Amino acid sequence: MTDRDRAPGEILVVSRQEVEELLTPAECLNRVLDTFRWVGAGEVEQTNPVNLYVHDRLGPEPEFGHGVVQAFPAMIRPLERAAVKWLGSYRQNPRRGLPAISALDLVTDIETGMPLALVDGTSVTNMRTGGHAAVGAKYLARPDSGSVAVIGCGNEGRTHVRALNELFSLSTVVAFDTQQGAAERFAAEIGDLLGVPVAIADSVESAVADVDIVCVVTTAPQPVLMEEWVQPGTHVCAATGFRDVDKACATRFEKWAVGWYGRDLEWIEGPEVGRLGGLQPGDLSAADIYADIATELMPGTKPGREAADERTIMTHMGMPALDAAVAALVYDLALAANAGTWITVF
Ligand SMILES: NC(=O)c1ccc[n+]([C@@H]2O[C@H](COP(=O)([O-])OP(=O)(O)OC[C@H]3O[C@@H](n4cnc5c(N)ncnc54)[C@H](O)[C@@H]3O)[C@@H](O)[C@H]2O)c1
Known part of the structure; x- marks a missing residue:
């Protein structure tokens, strides 16, 4: 299926394994470099993460860590895409057999407002964070x-x-x-x-x-x-x-x-x-x-x-722009490779 011939409520789900197979460090780094350039040029709309503190972060750490759920929204005009990362972070979660960080990226088309993809956001976060560290090292x-x-x-x-x-x-x-x-x-x-x-x-x-x-x-x-x-x-x-x-x-x-x-x-x-x-x-x-x-x-x-x-x-x-821009890249790579799983949500 291409970007254009899907029904409005169909979205592509891209798993962690698929992100790791599709997204190379080189392509991710190029996208991160472009994103910093777009941010500097004012071509990105983004807010700071919306932090919903589950526990009082200034108080003692609960058994499984101070929980925070966060939304990272951004719109990347040069890509005609917006996305939001929805992230849960509980530092001590591994003690109950769960990951400390788990995230999903929802990618949307800004011309139509239609949702396009749901991408594993943890693997995208891992890759874009290595990417922005490398951009710092470049300079x-x-x-x-x-x-x-x-x-x-x-x-x-x-x-x-x-x-x-x-x-x-x-x-x-x-x-x-x-x-x-x-x-x-x-x-x-x-x-x-x-x-x-x-x-x-x-x-x-x-x-x-x-x-x-x-x-x-x-x-x-x-x-x-x-x-x-x-x-x-x-x-x-x-x-x-x-x-x-x-x-x-x-x-x-x-x-x-x-x-x-x-x-x-x-x-x-x-x-x-x-x-x-x-x-x-x-x-x-x-x-x-x-x-x-x-x-x-x-x-x-x-x-x-x-x-x-x-x-x-x-x-x-x-x-947020980094997550949005890299998740949009993963969506394009998945479309090109005929990877991912289509689901109908409406
Ligand atoms: N800046 C960002 O945007 C960003 C994004 C993602 C993750 N992070 C941060 O990066 C860090 C690493 O994340 P991750 O996903 O790789 O976690 P991870 O759990 O995969 O790896 C962390 C490693 O650190 C090791 N470690 C713990 N204490 C140590 C110590 N005192 N000395 C040496 N090693 C120690 C652990 O054994 C583990 O192997 C986290 O703190 C996370 O919050 C930052």
Whole structure:
């Protein structure tokens, strides 16, 4: 079936396995780069995530974690698509045999308003997050970067290193995880996939001692990467907004960049402070940020890396436009591959 010959209430359901088969790191990275450009050029309408806090995030953590359900809506005019990610996040869910994060992306045609697809949003989130980390590294890491340390060998560890491999000629990966089995599985899988040696470190400090890029992608509730361990010339990709990275990296490194001020100020000095991410009120402010990707580094109004010995860090908490634009890409890829399952909802 093509986009045009379906009945109005038919939508394409694309499963996690299908997303993982259809969406390559290269195509995802290109879509993420385009999305930052569209956001910077004002061609995207998006709100910040609507956060529905199930539990009092400022109180003690309940047995299965502070629950939050979130909506991430965005309209991407150049794609003629809108989408919303509907996300549930309960950090301690694995203790009852459920994933910590689960998400669905609903994709809509903006010309007609018709729903088009329901896509597994967890795999899209994993891929776009690796993508935006790589975009940060494009502007801030040394162009000759060849070695990456991955702290936290889960889903994001995998997508981060695969996305970075699209931009840099990687020759070494160093992995660290508090779960030895997770590090071993990561090393075997990524070593095979990228054809590079993956060493397993016995501490975060030793993992980051001699690498060009550090990815911190853990579920740790407190900092595991300390500022004084990061060597001159290193770039840090931080996925959790200083929950697992020492906030001194923001002020003592030469450059701290965010993805897009419109999204990231929410968790730095806005309503998400103390609730999502690790920052508490007054820890950091907009004045500590060097630049954002969407409106400064990408358009070139501020330079990215300027010296080989600069220490740099990029944090971005994920804007709805990224989920929408990548989910729309998955829909197009699924149509082209005749993949997915059509269902009739009305
Ligand atoms: N910025 C964004 O837009 C964005 C998007 C998605 C996920 N995230 C964040 O990325 C993080 C990783 O997500 P994921 O899906 O890969 O999770 P995951 O559960 O697949 O992997 C996390 C890994 O971190 C490891 N870990 C936990 N504590 C550690 C420690 N102290 N030191 C080293 N390793 C440790 C775990 O053992 C696990 O292997 C989460 O905190 C998540 O909230 C951010």
